């Protein structure tokens with residue numbers, strides 16, 4: 001399973017060149033919502049063949065369960081709610097995801113959807129297509145689907161949203 005960046009893991013906190021925060025979860029209320037989102041993924045999303053199949057069709061070629069087993073992936077926290085994104089992945093095929101406060105403001109289902117969307121980017125979904133967001137339709141997370149095409153920092157291309 002992806003690892004959650006909480007104090008004591010040794011992962012630490014970093015801010016990307018574009019100014020995005022990949023920080024630790026220190027607030028128990030926020031961490032609880034993340035745990036609920038992970039519960040949804042463990043008990044529902046991982047059991048859907050349609051989700052495995054649509055992940056396998058992404059450029060990275062791994063099914064959802066393969067990605068979910070990848071403990072090189074870290075789930076970090078962006079404490080600001082004024083970002084124009086809910087989730088972000090550092091670098092192409094990167095293993096650091098950050099979920100913003102604005103996703104947590106929308107609740108556990110939105111956080112689960114954001115996480116699956118970003119996991120699709122770790123599996124090669126590009127930001128020039130709707131592929132990452134479309135996985136939500138096959139992974140039981142229709143309520144978090146927006147048909148989003150990612151935007152990328154023009155000045156500093158260090159992330160996928």
Ligand SMILES: [Zn+2]
Pocket residue numbers: 117121127132133149150160161
């Ligand atoms: Zn995206």
